[in-house]
Amino acid sequence: MNRREFLQAAAAGVTASATGEYAFAQEKKRRVGLIGCGWYGKIDLLRLVQVAPVEVVSLCDVDAQMLAGAADIVASRQVSKKKPRTYSDYHEMLKAKDLDLVLIAPPDHWHALIMIEAVKSGADVYVQKPISADVREGQAMVAAAQKYGRVVQVGLQRRSTPHLVEAKNRFIDEGRLGKIALVEVYCYYHMRATENPPDTPPPAYLDYQMWTGPAPMRPYNKLTHPRTWRAFMEYGNGIVGDMCVHMLDMTRWMLGLGWPTQVASTGGIFVDKGSKANITDTQTATFDFNDLRVVWQHRSWGESADPKYPWGATFYGDKGTLKASVYGYDFIPQGGGQPVHRDVTYELEQYPEDKTEKDLERHVAPAVRYHMKNLLHAIDTRSKPVSTIEEGYISTASCILANNALTLGRTLHWDANAQQITNDEEANKLLARPYRQPWKHPFAENV
Numbered sequence: 001m002n003r004r005e006f007l008q009a010a011a012a013g014v015t016a017s018a019t020g021e022y023a024f025a026q027e028k029k030r031r032v033g034l035i036g037c038g039w040y041g042k043i044d045l046l047r048l049v050q051v052a053p054v055e056v057v058s059l060c061d062v063d064a065q066m067l068a069g070a071a072d073i074v075a076s077r078q079v080s081k082k083k084p085r086t087y088s089d090y091h092e093m094l095k096a097k098d099l100d101l102v103l104i105a106p107p108d109h110w111h112a113l114i115m116i117e118a119v120k121s122g123a124d125v126y127v128q129k130p131i132s133a134d135v136r137e138g139q140a141m142v143a144a145a146q147k148y149g150r151v152v153q154v155g156l157q158r159r160s161t162p163h164l165v166e167a168k169n170r171f172i173d174e175g176r177l178g179k180i181a182l183v184e185v186y187c188y189y190h191m192r193a194t195e196n197p198p199d200t201p202p203p204a205y206l207d208y209q210m211w212t213g214p215a216p217m218r219p220y221n222k223l224t225h226p227r228t229w230r231a232f233m234e235y236g237n238g239i240v241g242d243m244c245v246h247m248l249d250m251t252r253w254m255l256g257l258g259w260p261t262q263v264a265s266t267g268g269i270f271v272d273k274g275s276k277a278n279i280t281d282t283q284t285a286t287f288d289f290n291d292l293r294v295v296w297q298h299r300s301w302g303e304s305a306d307p308k309y310p311w312g313a314t315f316y317g318d319k320g321t322l323k324a325s326v327y328g329y330d331f332i333p334q335g336g337g338q339p340v341h342r343d344v345t346y347e348l349e350q351y352p353e354d355k356t357e358k359d360l361e362r363h364v365a366p367a368v369r370y371h372m373k374n375l376l377h378a379i380d381t382r383s384k385p386v387s388t389i390e391e392g393y394i395s396t397a398s399c400i401l402a403n404n405a406l407t408l409g410r411t412l413h414w415d416a417n418a419q420q421i422t423n424d425e426e427a428n429k430l431l432a433r434p435y436r437q438p439w440k441h442p443f444a445e446n447v
Helices: 003-011 037-049 064-077 090-095 110-121 135-148 164-171 208-212 238-255 365-381 387-409 425-429 442-446
Strands: 031-035 057-060 084-085 102-106 124-127 152-154 179-188 262-268 282-289 293-297 311-317 320-325 328-333 340-343 412-415
Touching: 031 090, 037 064, 037 102, 037 365, 057 064, 057 090, 064 084, 084 090, 090 110, 102 110, 102 179, 110 135, 110 293, 110 442, 135 320, 135 387, 152 365, 152 387, 164 238, 164 282, 164 320, 164 328, 164 340, 164 365, 179 238, 238 282, 238 293, 238 311, 262 387, 262 442, 293 328, 387 412, 387 425
Parallel strands: 031 057, 031 102, 057 084, 102 124, 124 152, 179 293
Antiparallel strands: 179 311, 262 282, 262 412, 282 293, 311 320, 320 328, 328 340
């Protein structure tokens, strides 16, 4: 923004996350730990190191090689140059109860148990999305955060993306789209694993029993670890749980939406039938919010409907249209008028590490930093962050309901007050999936 645009945006009530100007204790040396030292765990942690004088004292991962590599990177980046303590079992790491903040970024099937133990230990938490692998896990996570009085930020950082905050304030909050009755959310990335490699024994440096944890046990395969575990429904919620959750959450935030009243979905594996992956390659889901429909579509094949928006959301109003993505936005007024385009703002000069950091999504780095600043402000003031565990639960659970609707082949009617599906015993049984022994489902433990 130039100065004039910035002042106009400020007058319109742009939140602090648009500029990152949060009031938090810059001088406070917070003790931080990370559980899950893979791709996004390191991205989250290293963005936190960039914006606050934290001391990363503990790291945990079941992959010894990944753990050692993360310890080296952290030591090179934090001010003290000290190597963090390393653990292969998160219980041992949390037992010390000496952490102010715990970042949680293992595969999705581990989020619930680890997050609950972290808040029990007295730490505040940053947990990656989707928050859970089933709906009841998410309920248990919300209850734990409330019971132990901890601040929890969910990694749904579209709420802290500067150009999206600007788009919300300039075009949606000011009513320039008019009546919005349809939002299309979509992903056309070719992100689904297409290989079919043979199963093998797990590598010696990986504790595969612990990696699997409460999830169903599959034979080890190189697709399982690292990163491509998202190819399997045993460990996550498919592309809906990975990508729709971001855009659905962004839509809910921008429009002030709560729970959908009903969810429907169709799709399957229509094109890539030869890969080992068991997630859909084609899926449509419809989320009903009374007189508003949010419609998701993903295809991991073919071309994007709009090459400039391979992953994003299109808001249709009777006065204009807004297209929004991680790379920018476009506002197109109805019946003429001046369209507005904005690109994502990189911060490569301010944070030169972004230029060389391996596997960093550079266009997302500013949003993660602002998300971390917002979390630190919430911790200092004991207030709610921009992406609370309650909001993360609604967005995550809604995506899980879409997958369950696909499995059952029918529309699910959600009763937000009762936290169950209306008149559908079979569907309600899918709200909690069985845990592998000896792990116990947190909702069953606390009902």
